[in-house]
Amino acid sequence: MNLQSVWKSAVLRALFYPAPSIYISKEEEADFETLYDEVCSSGQNSVDYRLKAPKYKFLEYLLRSKPVVLHGSNRPGIEQFEPRQQTLFDGKMTTSVFASKDAIWPIFYAVLRREQVVGNFRNGCLRAGDSNKYHYYSLSTPTFNNNPWTNGVIYVLPSEGFIQSDAGMIQFDEWTCDEPVAPLFKLAVSPADFYFLNKVAKHRAEESLAKTWMLYKVRSVLRPSSFASLD
Numbered sequence: 001m002n003l004q005s006v007w008k009s010a011v012l013r014a015l016f017y018p019a020p021s022i023y024i025s026k027e028e029e030a031d032f033e034t035l036y037d038e039v040c041s042s043g044q045n046s047v048d049y050r051l052k053a054p055k056y057k058f059l060e061y062l063l064r065s066k067p068v069v070l071h072g073s074n075r076p077g078i079e080q081f082e083p084r085q086q087t088l089f090d091g092k093m094t095t096s097v098f099a100s101k102d103a104i105w106p107i108f109y110a111v112l113r114r115e116q117v118v119g120n121f122r123n124g125c126l127r128a129g130d131s132n133k134y135h136y137y138s139l140s141t142p143t144f145n146n147n148p149w150t151n152g153v154i155y156v157l158p159s160e161g162f163i164q165s166d167a168g169m170i171q172f173d174e175w176t177c178d179e180p181v182a183p184l185f186k187l188a189v190s191p192a193d194f195y196f197l198n199k200v201a202k203h204r205a206e207e208s209l210a211k212t213w214m215l216y217k218v219r220s221v222l223r224p225s226s227f228a229s230l231d
Contacts, residue, residue: 008128008170015213016134017199017220019104019125022060028053032061039185047187055154055193060103062156068184069099069162069175071155072110076188078155081181094165096176099157100125104195105173108137110152111191118142119205122212125173133173136216137200144202149191155183 024032031051035058039047049055062068071081081097100106105125112121119140127133139148162175191197201219203212 009132012126012128012134012170013132015216016124016126016136017196017217019102019133019135020195022057022103024057024061024064028057029061032058033065036062036066045183045185047185049187054195055187055189056103056107056195059106059154059156059187063101063103067159068156069101069159070103070106071097071099071157071183072106072108072152072189073155074110074112074114074150074152076153076186078153078183081155081157081183083178083180094176096178097157097162097181099162099175099177100173101159101175102133102173104135106154107152107189107194108196110154110189111149111194112139112152113148113150116143116146116148118146122203122209126170127173128170135196135199136213137196138203138212138216138219139200140205141202142205144200149197151188151190154187154189156185156187157181157183 028051031053035047035049035051049058051058059070063070083095083097085093085095086098102125105123108123117140119142121139121143123135123137125133125135158181159175161177161179161181163177164171165174165176199220201216203215203219
């Protein structure tokens with residue numbers, strides 16, 4: 001890794017939270033493979049998850065061992081994803097199906113109740129020229145105070161046709177496909193399954209993204225009573 005990548009990684013680590021190191025034991029790997037085989041052979045479109053391991057571990061196993069990507073949603077009955085117009089992380093418009101190859105980031109989208117969002121929310125899973133990933137999650141103040149969490153679904157999609165939306169030095173783990181995609185199966189999740197639930201901060205909707213980034217970690221530690229002192 002060159003010096004520029006080292007510097008950018010240091011900046012990301014200072015601003016955001018590193019992704020956890022996800023160790024999957026041989027026993028867990030066997031359990032996950034059995035569960036995967038069961039859902040694929042049963043013809044069911046939903047995982048009956050009864051394992052002790054956190055669900056993000058199962059999702060990480062799938063990403064490491066199967067040709068899949070993940071999409072989080074509040075809607076439990078999607079049978080096919082259609083490309084729709086939306087913005088990439090850099091603000092560019094695209095008409096695509098969105099997914100990720102990160103096991104944690106999609107859970108945020110699954111459990112954030114979108115109809116409770118007021119103003120905006122800001123989040124990301126990104127890296128800078130290396131394999132380390134960094135996360136941040138911040139909601140507008142009214143959204144944060146509006147009971148925004150709900151149960152949701154992680155859809156496991158075939159990765160064929162998906163491309164990473166950016167190949168620059170700082171990359172969001174954002175993948176897009178321009179064709180309709182039918183999910184392989186789905187996994188129900190709750191707010192308790194979101195690894196960074198206690199690291200969600202809040203911001204004023206009108207403030208700059210740079211300010212949200214600069215204050216994110218401090219706000220996430222001091223939330224919510226000390227938020228006013230950071231404005």
